[in-house]
Amino acid sequence: MAVIWRGNTQDRLYQDTISSGGGNSHKHKDKYKDKEHKHKDHKKDRERDKSKYGNSDHKEFSEKKHREKERIKHEDVSTDRHKDKHKEKDHRKDEVYVPISLSNICPVSFSSGLFIRCLFLFFRTEFKPKKIKIENDRVDKKTKKRKQDEDIKPKKTQKNKKGEVADGKKKAKKEPEEKWKWWEEERATDGSKWRFLEHKGPVMAAPYEPLPSKVRFFYDGKQMKLGPEAEEVATFFAKMLDHEYTTKDAFRKNFFKDWRKEMTSEEKSKITDLKKCNFNEMGEYFKAQSEARKAMTKDDKLKIKVENERLLQEYGFCIMDNHKERIANFRIEPPGLFRGRGDHPKMGMLKRRIRPEDIIINCSKDSKHPKPPPGTKWKELRHDNKVTWLVSWTENIQGSIKYIMLNPSSRIKGEKDWQKYETARNLKKCVDRLRNQYREDWKSKEMRIRQRAVALYFIDKLALRAGNEKEEGESADTVGCCSLRVEHINLYPEKDGQEFVVEFDFLGKDSIRYYNKVPVEKRVFKNLQLFMENKQPEDDLFDRLNTSILNKHLQELMDGLTAKVFRTYNASITLQQQLKELTSPDENLPAKILSYNRANRAVAILCNHQRAPPKTFEKSMQNLQTKIDAKKDQLSDAKRDVKICGCDWLKKAVERLEEQLMKLEVQATDREENKQIALGTSKLNYLDPRISVAWCKKWGIPIEKIYNKTQREKFAWAIDMAEDDYEF
C-alpha cells in the first residue's frame, strides 16, 4: 500500500525550512525532516499549469452593482411582507428528476489579476470597517485598532420607518403580540448578549420507576431481584436489546463496567458475566408498554398532549429583553447508555442522571429566579450576560458542558445566523484574491505555507471541514482537512482519463464517509507527493498545519474569516448559481420546486450531507415499482384498445396514463437519488435563506413550498427582508 504514496518520479522544486520563522514544528511531527529537492523538468510540466479551474462559470460577479443595491436595500427595509397563505397541495410527487453531475457544482473559479487587484483595493478601503459591532470589546482587547464606523445593521435600523415596529415590546407577557422584528433594531455593541433574562429553569428527567415485580431478570438461568440502582441501568440495556449496539464488544464492555458500579456489593459479586444476563422479560415489557401507548384511546392521547403543552408553556419559554422567546431544549437529558456515532470507544457507558446539584442556572439578577425542585439546590446561580445559555451542566462521558439555549427563531440565534451569512458574503467579495494568494503559496519555499495553501484549496474546492485534532481513544477516529492522514488519500498521476487525480477516502464528522476522486492542479499534486514523502500511512498529511494556524492566517486575510466560512460561502453561492441555471421561466410550479430541490441537492452533495437510507426504503421503492408496473399494464391495455377502436376518448386516456406513468417513474428516480442524501442540514445551516426567499418571490412560489413552519420561523428575518433581486 504505502508504495503508492511514495512515488519515485517526483520533480520537486522544494527547499524547506530556510526560515520557518515562527517555529511551527509540532510535537510529534518533526520526524520527517524536510529535504532538498531539485526540479527535474517533466514533459507535462507546463501544460497543466494553466489552471484547470478557470473553466468554471461563475466568474462574473457584477460586484459593484450588487453592493450598491444591497446598500440601498439595507437602508430601506421594506416592511410589506408576503402573507400568502397558499393552501396548495404538495406537489412533490410531480417532480421531474434531472441528475446533477458533481462537476457542475465545483465552486471554485479564478479571474484575472486585474480584477483581483480591484477587489483587493476595495477590500483595503471598504472591507475592514465592516466589523460587526457586537465584537468591539474583543477587538479592543486585542488592541487591533479597528474603526467600526457605520455598520449596515444599525444603520438601517435608524431608517426603519413604516411605523409598525414591534409595539408589544414593552409588555412581552401580553400574548398575541405582533411578530417582533428584531432585525430592525439596534444591536448591542458591548459584547453583552442580553440585558434581562428570566426563565423557569429546566424540566428534570422523570424519576426512575421500578419495574413491576412480575418482570424478572435472570442471571445464569436463575431469577434475581435487582436493587433499584442496578435495575435502572439494566433497563437501559434491555430497551436496546434489538439494537445492534448491544452486540458490539465495546458497547457491552463499557456497559458492563459502568453497570457494575451501580450494583450493591452482593450483586457485584454474583453478576460477573454479561453473557449470563437475561434481560428478555424487561425488553418484552418495554415493547409491550410502547405498544400499549400506541393503542391508547384518543382521549388518553389527548391528555398526554395537553400535559406536554402545559409543560411547554410553563418551561418552554423565557423572557429575554422584554420578549418572550422559545427555548430549544428545556428538558434535562435523561440518563441512559451513551450512544456514540461510528466506532466510538465510549459507546455503552452510563450517562448518569443529572441532579439539580449538577446544574448551573444563568439569568438576570433582577429576574424571578427558577426554583430548584423541593429539597434540592442548584449547583450555582449566575448572572452572566456575556453568554446566551440559560442552564448548563457537565456531562459525565466526555466531561463536556451541555447547555439549554434558545430556539433558532429567537433574536439571539437569528442575529448570529444573519451575521454568519454576511461574513460569507464578505468572503465572496475577496475570494478571488484569496484564491490567487493560495495558488501563489503552493510555490512557497516554506513547507508550512505550502501545506496551509493546499489545505485551504481543499477546504475551498471540496468544502471540507477544518479538522481539529482529537484526543485518541476519547472519540471515534474521524478527520477533517487539517487532520487528514496519508492513509486518507491516494494519488493517481492518471486515472480514468484524467490527470493528477486525488482520491479521498476518510470518515468525517459523525463518522460519515467522505469518498471523492478529484482532479487537481499539477502543483497541488506535486505538493501532496512531497507532503507524503517518507511518511507512514498513519502520519499526518499536513504535519505543519493545524486549525489554529490556518484560522489565524485566514483572519489576517479577511476580518471574521475562518475555515468554516468557506463551507457557508460555497454552499450558498452554489445554490444561487444552480437556481439560476436550473430554473426555467416557463416551467410550472412543481417543476420549479423540483429545480429548487435539485439545487439544494447539489449543495448537499458538495457538503457530503448523507443519511442512512430510510428503513422502509426498499419496501417503499418496491411499492412504487408495483405501481409503475400496474400503470404500464394499464397503458398497454389502453393502447391496444385504441388500436381496436381508435376513438378520441381512448386516445385521451392513453395520454393521461402516459403522463401518470412518467410522473411515477420520475418520482422513483428522484427518490432513489435522494436515498442517501440529506437536504435538511444544508437548508438549515448553510444556505443563505435570502437566496431562497428571493427565488420564491421572483417566480411567485409560495414560501411554504420551500420552508415548513419551523423553518419559516427560523428564517423570519430573511423572509421579511429579502426582495426578489437579492444577490448573495
Next chain:
DNA sequence: AGATCAACTTAGTACAAGAAAA
C-alpha cells in the same frame, strides 16, 4: 506554544405526528 476549556454551530437519527392510501 500547546493543552484545555467554554460556548456555540452543525449533524444524523429515532420516533411522533400527520397525511395519504386502502
Next chain:
DNA sequence: TTTTCTTGTACTAAGTTGATCT
C-alpha cells in the same frame, strides 16, 4: 375507518472557534 407512508420535531452527539491556562 384503519393502515401505511412521509414529514416534522426532539434529541443529543460531534464538530468549530476563540479564550484562557500552563
